[in-house]
Amino acid sequence: MTTxxxxxxxxxxxxxxxxALLQRxxxxxxxxxxxxxxxxxxAGGGILSPLLPWEYAEPVSALALRSMAAYPGWVAAIEAASGLDAEYWRCGMLALEVAMPEQALAWCAAHAMAAKRELPAGLRTLSPTLPLQGEGGNRVWLPGVAQVRNPRLVAALRAAVERLGGAIREQxxxxxxxxxxxRVTTVQTAAESFAADSVVLATGAWSGLGLAGLAAMPQIRPIRGQMLLFRLEPGALDTILYRNGRYLIPRRDGHLLVGSTLEDAGFDKATDDAARRRLHEDAAEFLPQLSxxxxxxxxxxxxxxxxxxxxxxxRHTDFDNVFVDTGHFRYGVTMAPASAELLADLMEGKAPVLDPAPYRWQAALQRNWTLER
Ligand SMILES: Cc1cc2nc3c(=O)[nH]c(=O)nc-3n(C[C@H](O)[C@H](O)[C@H](O)COP(=O)(O)OP(=O)(O)OC[C@H]3O[C@@H](n4cnc5c(N)ncnc54)[C@H](O)[C@@H]3O)c2cc1C
Incomplete structure (x- = not known):
């Protein structure tokens, strides 16, 4: 029977x-x-990797690395089904002023992630004041890191879901x-009710708010991120740059994203001039032409x-047929394929490839909240 x-x-x-479920x-x-x-x-940047991968807990690495390996095939299937280009681009990421580059390189080697101390070719437009030169540069170049143009990936994914017979009800x-x-039998919206065999909650930053009859995931909360977009000539920069919490993401058509802030400001999506100035100044330290x-x-x-x-x-803590896929914080685009695979395996009672223990509801309740960099 189809569920x-x-x-x-x-x-x-x-x-x-x-x-994932439609494919199954x-x-x-x-x-x-x-x-x-x-x-x-x-709103995100579409970098397909944690920013400094060696700084995260192993459950983040496990999910991210499995996704990063899956991404080329995953995107290709979505693009083939939708006819839309998600702009997957293995452009690499250069991290500057890495605190302990030798340890970072050792972490990369242990996790089969390509990493070098050398600079990538073609960085002539960078500011001469950046600490790029010589052994003291403390840089790590990650040539295998890719990006997607996330709004385009979502558009492609949406079209692919519909192409496979999925229904998307908006508003x-x-x-x-x-x-x-x-068991939950019915999901209620403002206008109508839907019967279901199972329910997946993927409500992002809103997962910490309850729904009538359904407990919220209390550990999830909104963390605002502000971004700037510039328009340069195509080819002005062809790799992601990272330094001291700031990053620049070039798109192939010359657009350049600069991110981002980390703000515990509730559900307020306002932008402000102070953040714009800070992001702009920091970006100009990479590329002087941005000033x-x-x-x-x-x-x-x-x-x-x-x-x-x-x-x-x-699985949701209260019901047998309710599941959650949320709390991906800074890396939800990166982690999407492996998260979906893991949840679909759990829903079907299959043994997952990744150990599901760190992603359990109860495991999240036992962690303490700190706002990382
Ligand atoms: C500035 C910024 C930069 C980022 N950069 C990156 C990056 O470079 N790489 C990366 O991997 N990740 C990045 N991220 C993180 C990534 O964007 C998120 O982790 C990811 O988008 C989360 O996806 P989601 O589907 O869980 O949440 P969302 O995209 O927020 O989707 C949740 C959806 O649930 C809907 N919803 C909520 N409540 C209800 C309800 N009651 N009924 C029906 N619908 C509901 C919402 O309307 C929303 O559309 C960035 C994020 C930001 C903000």
Whole structure:
């Protein structure tokens, strides 16, 4: 019998679970409060790696590295189904002023992640004041790091889900559920009710808010990130740059993203001049030409923040047929394929490739919240 799953939330987490379940023969309906992919999944940068991968807990690395390996094939399948280009680009990432570069290189070697001390070719436009030269440069070049243009990936994923027969219902805020014993039978929106065999909650930064009849994941909270966008000539920069919490992401068409802030400011998506100035000044320290340009766009998004950046991918604590895929914090685009695979395995009772223990609901409750860099 084909099972019908309702996925609540149409960001990259919800859409990638929908895509995984459809490929396994499930029937899927995504219920999205606004427009699919318009929240954090639109606002992010699309770097497909933790920024300094050696600084994270092993559960982050395990999920990220499995996803990073899967990404080329995963994107290719989505592009083939949708006919849309997600702009996957293995452009590499250069991290500057790395605190302990030898340890970073050793971590990369132990995790089969390509890493070098040499500079990539073609960085002539960088500021001469940057600490790039000589052995003292403390830099690590990660040539295998890729990016996607995340709004385009989400558009492709959305179209692929529909191509495989998934339904996406927008402007459809879920307000609560009805249950019989240990199972949810009905999901209620403001306008109508949906029957379901199973439910996936992928509500991003809003996962910490309860729905009527369904406990919230108390450890997830919104962490605002502001970004700037500049327009340069194509080819002005062809690798991601990172230094002291700031990064520059070049797109192939010359657009350049500068990010980002980490702000514990509730559900407020406002931008402010102080952050714009800080981001702009920091970006001009990488590329002096940016000091003469004005950003063409400035926005903020709400990351689904979680303790230690470890997401919750598990059965809901209260019901047998409700599952969660949330709390990916800074790396939800990176972690999407492996998170969806893990959740789909758990839903189908299959032994997952990754150890599911660190991503359990209870494991998240035992962690303490600190806002990392
Ligand atoms: C500035 C910034 C930079 C980032 N850069 C990167 C990066 O370079 N690489 C990377 O991997 N990640 C990055 N991220 C993080 C990444 O964007 C997120 O981790 C990821 O998008 C989370 O996806 P999601 O689907 O869980 O959440 P979202 O995209 O926020 O989707 C959740 C969806 O649920 C919907 N929803 C909520 N409540 C309800 C309800 N009751 N009923 C129906 N729908 C509901 C929302 O409307 C929303 O569309 C960045 C994020 C930001 C903000």
């Amino acid at each position: 019908h799953t309702l996925v609540v939330g149409g960001g990259i987490s919800g859409l990638s679970v929908a895509w 023969g499930h029937r899927v309906t995504v219920l999205e409060r606004g427009q699919a992919g318009d929240e954090s999944s639109w 459809c805020p879920v307000i609560g559920v009805l249950a019989q014993g240990p 003469r340009l004005q950003p063409v766009q400035h926005w903020a998004g709400l990351r689904p923040g979680s303790p230690d950046n470890i997401p919750v991918i598990d």
